[in-house]
Amino acid sequence: MGETALLIFSFCMQTAIGLMLFTTLAKQLHQDRSFKPAAIAAAGLSIIGVLASLAHLGQPLHALNSLGNLGSSWLSREVLSSGVFMGIAVSYTLLLYFKAGGEALNSALRWAGSVVGLIAVFSMSKLYTMASVPVWHSINTFVDFFATTIAVGALVFLALSFKELQDADKRIYGFIVLATVIIQAAAAVPFAVSLGLDGMAAQASAEILRNLSVVIGLKWLLILGGAVLLLWPALQQAAVKANSGPGLLYAAGVALVCGQLIGRYVFYAAMITVNIGLT
């Protein structure tokens, strides 16, 4: 598979955006905490993502040319929104680290980062659904990208903020992640059924997916298992008002991140472009 750079870009950027979303949510719930590690990770991951996207280009030094068609190209829009998000994530981290900004500015940056990040995820989804690649022509592409953003973002946020949230009720995060991956799994079923009924390029993609069925099974096991592993101890803790160690949380995070990474690999591996004789 020759799209490793794009896999790294999309996954890191979506994780960073998810981190920003959950930092914004958590600050609404716990205003006295700073969630610095999550902010640093969001900035770092967005930088890694942008660097990976440059590595994909044949002419990385001319990357700014990619802003030249905002009027009609979703790729231009994706580049702009991802770049602005990276700028916001890095600015937010620097302000937090040097304690330079007031809470009003920090809050504005968090909200702006969340909104711009969601626009970036929408643009990423849209550009893939616009391509002449039938396996990507589906609402499933949107669901997959937003689900990765939310589920991986939540897990990485919780893992990085474990100390700050040790005494907090984490059920809301567990419920959000579980609901997200259930929607993701539910969207995958009609998608898989309809793909085999489409044209030749779609059927060629369906054949690749059939050959990867064990890998896809592992993906769902890890994603759904990770979500349950996150929610279960959160429910237990709430019931007995006790706190357990971070072991299960880290295990849930690793499972879910690996599951979504496998999913993204499959997403690119199944790419077959419509062509002459392959309609």
Add this chain to the structure above:
Amino acid sequence: MGQYGFYFDMAGCIGCKTCQIACKDKNDLKVGQLFRKVKGFEGGNYPKPWIYYLSISCNHCKNPKCVQGCPTQALHKLENGIVDHDKDKCIGCRFCIWNCPYGAPQFNEETGRISKCNLCKDLLEKGENPACVDACPMRTLHWGELEELKAKYGAEAVTELPVLPKTALTNPAVLIKPKPVALTNDFTLKED
């Protein structure tokens, strides 16, 4: 100025690939790169097997997905409908390769950019024909304003074929006079 396009007479094509080679030579294309391709399709059974060839390049579509998606505007439409490529703007993102349903844009690893058929616009400016058109020994390839091509060949020509992506996707500026067997859905791509 009207939209330029190609006309291809499939019934006359013998699959010699002279057009493909003339194009490759004219554009000095590297191994693995082809702006014009001749593809063979076969089917049927003894005693009625059949084969036909399709010579196709960039179709200089009226609604080109490559132009719409290109983030740099390196790919753009000229006044005469040619989909041209500005190599100085191209960043080699290869999004056009995902977008074009005809496989027209070709990535060059050495330059880190894509390139594609521009209907030999330099030859057209000199009053000459595109290299592929002049090279065809069977005179099956023609070019011109699409409306004129339609007026001249339209009665026998089609734009939709089972081996081609749906024209509604990009509205390609190409007319093809098909062999009757080219209208069948049961085909196999012939190996080169």
